[in-house]
Amino acid sequence: MPEKTTPLGDAALVVELGTRIDTALNSRCHALAAALEKRSGVKEAFAGYSTVTVHYDPDRTSFTALKAAISKLLKAKPRVGPSGRLHRLPVTYDGPDLAESAELLGLTTLELVRRHSQPIYRVFMVGFVPGFAYLGPLPPTLQLPRRRVPRTHVPAGTVAMAGEQTGVYPLPTPGGWHLLGRTSMPMFLSDNDPPSLLRPGDRVKFHPI
Template sequence: MRIRRAGDTALLVETGDLATAHRLNAALREAALPGIVDVVPGERTVLVATVPGTDLDRLAARLPALPLPQDAAGGADPVEIPVVYDGEDLDEVAELTGLSRDEVVDRHSSAAYTVAYLGFSPGFGYLTGLDPALHVARRESPRTAVPAGSVAIAGPYAAVYPSASPGGWRLLGRSGLALWDVTRDPPSLLQPGMRVRFVPGESP
């Protein structure tokens, strides 16, 4: 674990791998150390933001001693995301992978996913665990508008667009589940370390 300053009010912890980043994120939130105002996990890092005036050297000395949980998700059941598999790129993904439409759906929905981190737009979770057979490149020409709820893949990741936005990921289907809701606490349904399953069928 390598800890560096990130400006005057934050520390950047380089964990080396995703699992440790998730476990450290969970440990920091559980410990609720004084002075910390936000914890932002990445793929191999955790940013620890503090109130101005916090003794960063003292905080940095405490972080390596924090006990890390074995399970960052706390044993919670996977979040189930219902999907109607009728995406615009479903046939193209089948052609690129040499699979049938049904095989693409089966491989996508049978995988066990974990929220690696949030980014791109509020509530957009990058999900790891995608079947390697479905690792396809982004579209050469991104769409100017992707509808909210679009279920998509790109490279090793799967995701659901929480709001309408431009995007270049391959669209497999759609879900009516609200991934971002400002009236909810927290607004994002998905959080780093959560497990996720896609369930074929009717979307709410």
């Protein structure tokens, strides 16, 4: 689809490049964000799954100027940077939803663990709470809708999945994903710089233990 650029107030805009969860599309978003951050007047540009949000100084640039620059950059196809770091996360697959998820998918628990730990996932973006990395895409054979009734408390380190996504809860929070297991690897340490272990563009491989 052609890009769609929309103002967000008088000092920000959002560029929509698509509507799907896709590694190549997300890579284009990150490449565009990196190119825009080099432009005069741009304060910050960050990528979502298929969008780029840009905050700018209206005294130094404008929505019209940035919209034209975005179209030009996309036609020139900004260079996609190299893949991020590869993280190997040990996981104990003993989550409270493991057996139920396997049953809903028509799999054994061992097969669910095998299929979930087989791919190398991409970090599409980080959000929801500090350090929560949205990983994917999840194989179609593992996709389930979110739980009908979310939990009020999910422990830090919990590995979960929902829809086309999987991830690790970095902090104790409410959550509506299916809980498969847990990792001992800290996802968020406030004293670190950066505090989040996973960053957009990184890759993650789960290893059953």
